[in-house]
Amino acid sequence: MTADRVQPSPAPGARGRRPPPRLSALLTVTPPIRLAIARYAVPPGEPDRDACARCGSTFGLDRPWPALGPAARCLGCRARVGAPPGTVELAVLAALAVLAAVGGSPAERSALVWWLSLAVPLVFVDVAVHRLPDRLTWAAAAGVHALLAMAALTSAGPGPWLRAAAAGAGLGLCFAATTLLLGRRGFGLGDAKLALSAGALLGWYGWPVLVLGLLLTFALSALTSVALLLARRVRWSSHLPFGPFLVLGTVAALLLTR
Structure with a gap:
């Protein structure tokens, strides 16, 4: 006869612990925010931006434009567009921490x-x-x-x-x-x-x-x-x-x- 395997008990406090937010969820939240920054970061009186100023590549949530990602570079001309790389992602992580703390x-x-x-x-x-x-x-x-x-x-x-x-x-x-x-x-x-x-x-x-x-x-x-x-x-x-x-x-x- 073989002995039944005993399942290890969870560590103390592990049941109530929530998993950290996944990177995929973070990348889902940040593109609309990056889009808003790239679109509205224009001097007063100028029309909202909807394309790369150098090569004219258009962008939007329905198009995989790199300015919506952490690299913030245009796919056509490799120009920097929108917020600096990684900054929006750090800001979103800080916002999530605030939300968890305030309740x-x-x-x-x-x-x-x-x-x-x-x-x-x-x-x-x-x-x-x-x-x-x-x-x-x-x-x-x-x-x-x-x-x-x-x-x-x-x-x-x-x-x-x-x-x-x-x-x-x-x-x-x-x-x-x-x-x-x-x-x-x-x-x-x-x-x-x-x-x-x-x-x-x-x-x-x-x-x-x-x-x-x-x-x-x-x-x-x-x-x-x-x-x-x-x-x-x-x-x-x-x-x-x-x-x-x-x-x-x-x-x-x-x-x-x-």
Whole structure:
């Protein structure tokens, strides 16, 4: 008679451990983000880009154009197109880590997923050309408010959503007012439109979270400006893009308070 084989018991804690995201899943998420960056990273007033500027090779999600991949090179002329190689993939991994750390109800997580998926290309575009495209900022605001409304209907109640709506609208109006009063020395209208979604996301979790997010945003902006001035990379009259600091401040506040 042969002895029955005994199956080894799983290691302690192995049952509840989730496998890390696969590389194939990451490569599925990043092409639409790279497409948005390549398309909208053009100076204000110019039409959206839909082809390689050097050889004219068109791109889109229905075409295997290399700018949608990590190498970010045109297949025809090997020119660099869109975001630098590997940077979008690192940003998406960071966004996934933020999503795992913040948690929340399914609707709350959906709102954060929607916002992060649009915040990543907005950061790259703003750094590249100092522009926050309306198609991305308005989509971020509409999606966040709608998904938070769903969270209010399913579990949280109307209070958090009303606070989020007031926070987003108030922050957006304050940013827009600086543009009207101070011109180029104030925030841009793109920053005001991005504030509609960032403010709502922070306001959903409470007024202290909104205040913390704003403090972190302005602190990061000030520290970066001072560092660049000391390194003589910018002048006092230079205008730094504010969108990346608003995104980073929002993410930092959510991580510190959840």
